[in-house]
Amino acid sequence: MSSSGLAPSNLAPFELAPWRSPLSRALHRNRAQPFCRFLQLATLRSDGWPANRTVVFRGFRAETNQLMFICDRRSEKIDQIQQNPKAEACWYFTKTREQFRLRGQLIAITADTSTAILIETRRQLWQKISDKAQLQFVWPQPKAIRTEKSDFSPPPPDAQTPPDTFCALLLVPEAVDYLSLRGEPQDRIIYYLSGKKTAESSWAYQTVNP
Amino acid sequence: MSSSGLAPSNLAPFELAPWRSPLSRALHRNRAQPFCRFLQLATLRSDGWPANRTVVFRGFRAETNQLMFICDRRSEKIDQIQQNPKAEACWYFTKTREQFRLRGQLIAITADTSTAILIETRRQLWQKISDKAQLQFVWPQPKAIRTEKSDFSPPPPDAQTPPDTFCALLLVPEAVDYLSLRGEPQDRIIYYLSGKKTAESSWAYQTVNP
Numbered sequence: 001m002s003s004s005g006l007a008p009s010n011l012a013p014f015e016l017a018p019w020r021s022p023l024s025r026a027l028h029r030n031r032a033q034p035f036c037r038f039l040q041l042a043t044l045r046s047d048g049w050p051a052n053r054t055v056v057f058r059g060f061r062a063e064t065n066q067l068m069f070i071c072d073r074r075s076e077k078i079d080q081i082q083q084n085p086k087a088e089a090c091w092y093f094t095k096t097r098e099q100f101r102l103r104g105q106l107i108a109i110t111a112d113t114s115t116a117i118l119i120e121t122r123r124q125l126w127q128k129i130s131d132k133a134q135l136q137f138v139w140p141q142p143k144a145i146r147t148e149k150s151d152f153s154p155p156p157p158d159a160q161t162p163p164d165t166f167c168a169l170l171l172v173p174e175a176v177d178y179l180s181l182r183g184e185p186q187d188r189i190i191y192y193l194s195g196k197k198t199a200e201s202s203w204a205y206q207t208v209n210p
Numbered sequence: 211m212s213s214s215g216l217a218p219s220n221l222a223p224f225e226l227a228p229w230r231s232p233l234s235r236a237l238h239r240n241r242a243q244p245f246c247r248f249l250q251l252a253t254l255r256s257d258g259w260p261a262n263r264t265v266v267f268r269g270f271r272a273e274t275n276q277l278m279f280i281c282d283r284r285s286e287k288i289d290q291i292q293q294n295p296k297a298e299a300c301w302y303f304t305k306t307r308e309q310f311r312l313r314g315q316l317i318a319i320t321a322d323t324s325t326a327i328l329i330e331t332r333r334q335l336w337q338k339i340s341d342k343a344q345l346q347f348v349w350p351q352p353k354a355i356r357t358e359k360s361d362f363s364p365p366p367p368d369a370q371t372p373p374d375t376f377c378a379l380l381l382v383p384e385a386v387d388y389l390s391l392r393g394e395p396q397d398r399i400i401y402y403l404s405g406k407k408t409a410e411s412s413w414a415y416q417t418v419n420p
Binding site: 033035038041042043044048049050051052054086089090092099101103136140141142143144145146149184185188206 | 243245248250251252253254258259260261262263264296297298299300302304309311313346349350351352353354355356357359362395398400416417418419420
């Protein structure tokens with residue numbers, strides 16, 4: 001991953017991708033349901049199987065079209081991503097009956113990340129989550145054989161500085177497939193990067209059959 | 211795929227896998243939300259990218275632990291599955307805050323399928339769906355450049371006999387990861403096949419850290 005992918009403003013002024021507008025509208029119209037920020041993220045396991053799990057959308061990284069998530073360094077997806085960053089997120093909005101499929105590469109921001117702007121992104125995400133959410137990052141090893149209940153009441157981590165177990169994930173979309181089930185027939189739009197992959201301003205789109 | 215995978219009753223009396231009980235309970239407790247039957251299915255594209263989309267659960271195939279879905283022969287996932295049947299479904303229940311990750315191989319039942327019991331499964335699934343859902347299988351080519359609205363009002367297909375575009379999908383789970391966010395800490399159970407993959411009666415499970 002070249003640094004230009006992380007700082008598109010060096011290439012061109014940042015422009016909102018055209019799929020941001022229908023996505024913002026969907027988030028707004030479904031806002032009464034807290035789970036409207038839950039989506040399913042598919043990645044590739046090293047054994048050749050796909051993996052798929054629910055993640056929570058934590059907003060867009062400032063001045064980019066990159067979706068932010070958080071996860072535990074000890075979870076399998078960090079190793080999966082570092083071997084193969086290809087992913088597709090599927091985001092279904094139950095109230096408005098809209099689906100966004102966002103395909104792109106994932107970037108893991110760990111304690112080892114040395115890019116200043118990403119270190120700051122990780123720190124901000126850590127400070128935004130609740131005390132209860134922070135505590136999970138000092139819980140015992142995920143997916144290990146179940147340990148004692150008392151192990152889940154450790155001293156809380158530093159509220160300002162993320163522990164090594166705390167990671168941020170960025171999804172950098174390259175193609176977005178939007179489907180609205182409310183149309184008669186349903187509406188479907190394919191958004192894609194028509195130029196260089198790192199030039200975020202070159203999005204195009206095509207209205208297609210559902 | 212050997213035929214034994216399709217007719218486990220030849221091997222041993224059918225037994226409900228142990229994850230069927232929490233899944234049935236989740237379906238029952240979330241039944242007020244029609245979208246509780248929607249889940250996200252991750253597969254592999256031939257170009258090495260994961261694909262992820264929402265599908266509708268159509269019940270279990272009788273006397274098996276196989277989940278049934280329907281899809282259009284012209285959709286990309288049929289070709290994906292025939293090249294590589296590996297899949298992981300992620301099923302999140304919003305009311306009870308439970309997630310099931312079901313990993314297994316997919317079997318596509320198309321117009322070319324010659325196994326009598328599967329031909330019957332496909333026919334039954336066709337007859338169960340609404341007239342409106344049936345009509346979509348004679349609509350113009352999915353994902354082609356958008357055609358005229360009048361193209362979406364074709365003569366309805368035969369209500370009894372599925373058209374060639376109608377496919378059924380079976381997901382044959384080999385491992386299930388169950389997570390309940392309501393526990394303090396959350397509850398997590400990994401279910402897996404401990405013996406031969408085709409012996410559906412050999413499920414084991416382990417309680418693990420969330």
